[in-house]
Amino acid sequence: MARTDAGIKTRRLTVPILDEDLASLEIGTVVYLDGVIITGREGVYKRVIEDGEEIPGDVTARSNVSFHCSPAASIDEQGNYSVGAVTATASFRFAKSLPDWFAKTDCRVIIGKGGMSPKHYRDIFVPAKAVYFTTVGYGTGALLGRGIKSVEDVFWLDELGIAQAMWVLNVENFGPLLVESDLKGNSLFEQNNKEINANIDRLYEDLKPPSLSRYGETDNKRDELI
Amino acid sequence: MIAIERVEKAAYDIMVKAGIEIPQDYEQGIRAMQTHEKGDLSYFVLEAMLENYDAAREDRRPMCADTGLPRYYVKAGNEARIEGGFIALETALRLATARATQDIPLRPNRVHPINRQDNNNNVGINAPEIDFSFEPDADWIDITTVHKGGLFGTDYRMLFPGDGIDGIKRFFLDVMIAFGKRGLACQPAIVGIGLGGSKDTCMVLGKQAACLRTVGDKNPDPEIAALEAELKEMGNSIGMGAMGFVGSSMVVDCHIEVGYTHTGGMPMSVHSFCLSSRRATARVHNDGRIEFRPDPAWFTPYMRRNTVAWQELMPA
DSSP, rough: OOOOOOOOOOEEEEEEOHHHHTTTOOOOOOOEEEEEEOOOHHHHHHHIISOOOOOOOTHHHHEEEEOEEEEEEOOOTTTEEEEEEEOBGGGGGGGGGGHHHHHHOOOOOEEEEEOHHHHHHIITTTTTOOOOEEEEETTOOOHHHEEEEEEEEEEEEHHHHHSEEEEEEEEEEEEEEEEEEEOTTTHHHHHHHHHTTTHHHHHTTTTTOOOSSOOOSOOOTTTOOO | BBBBBHHHHHHHHHHHHHHHSSSSSHHHHHHHHHHHHHHHHHHHHHHHHHHHHHHHHHHHSSSSSOOOEEEEEEETTTTTOOOTTHHHHHHHHHHHHHHHHHHTTOOOOOBEEETTOOOSSSSSSSSOOOOEEEEETOOOOEEEEEOOOSSSSOEEEEEOGGGHHHHHHHHHHHHHHHHGGGTTTOOOEEEEEEESSSSSHHHHHHHHHHSSSSOOOOOOSHHHHHHHHHHHHTTSSBBBBBGGGGOOOOOEEEEEEEEETTTHHHHHHEEOOOOOEEEEEEEEEESOEEEOOOOOOOOOOOOOOOOOSGGGGGOO
């Protein structure tokens, strides 16, 4: 008999998310958001961090939540935005940009795919008093799309294109998201990986190694590759 | 003669269908996996995904915003004649891609690899890919579109005959574990494996096995079908489930395709389709009728033929 998800806690939070809300979040809790969130990925980080451009408008005052994503959106001839779905992209690639991003924006929550390494939480997130929410299944684009009430602004659309532009989204009951890291730097993925790693040697014990090896940074199956 | 306007309509309609409606065989596969899932978080992820499929269908919005690399597979009957020929067909498919990207909307994912130029329509140099195959004694064309994420879950390795089945199992586990952690491969997915051929054939066979065969389908060779079942079971006993959480939901189904290869080698490729496995097929009949089909039926007996002349295999 399969278990159910009945034991999983759910919280609904308003953005900007308050310090006391952040402090009380436990890893593995399901979260839904109301308020304004900002998207950003390679193109936005390059503009803001590498090129030193200012973030337009007052968006950083309205939101302390950044989303590693880009929407499935189009713009009609009248300039109206149609957002169908939103799905996160893998966050580990943006680790090098985050210290400057946190410093420039007062961002306290990163939403994305797959979380960051434990070292990134320790060295970057904990000092910035920031936490990480992961999207669920990574394909819940329709549910997240439902949570978008309106597009408040789009910046650098001409320069970066639809997928890379900075979208300012007004959201309601936006989720599900899972709390992956807390303010102490605890990680849900790390906790799960420890349990899974205990089983890995058993999987390989009867299989002889291949005749030609490969160069690589790691051959330890307990290691993560991010 | 198949009117080119019907080809464009079919190509557009399946783009919409693939983006919004999860294939039935895949949804049933996920529901079946969920009944065996004992990990709380992995179970919760599957539940959220099932809700997401419903939301996409109800709202007519894409189930996943990462359009992946939308592309086409065309199977042309040997007797099929298309208005304007295959050049017109390719134009129609590129046009349908651009139109569907704007209308659905799909995320314009296709960019130049170096300067990152985005035409905002999923069309560009060598994009979308259009692969062709042929079928004897038919006057229809089947068009399938696949929207598959492209960043994680695929790998290639040259193994050698002496590595045997152990080598295949090890490499399979390597890929499942490497990309399964944190769910980078968006599992549980249909896993396709290419064995043999030349390097490029090996990659193509594995990709097509993942994206163009339905959940529950078995390779007609009993020995390969047994290996498919064994690898599926192995993937689901790693201890890892959806999103890399503790659980068992990794492989919805495993499909293997083989090709004759170099006598000294045994190349292998592994491909993980998505948790939002987006695929749709339409048949355009000679009279212009468009018929949606739940199974791309890409790997026909003719496609897997293993003799000089196809007719030698036909019953007398």
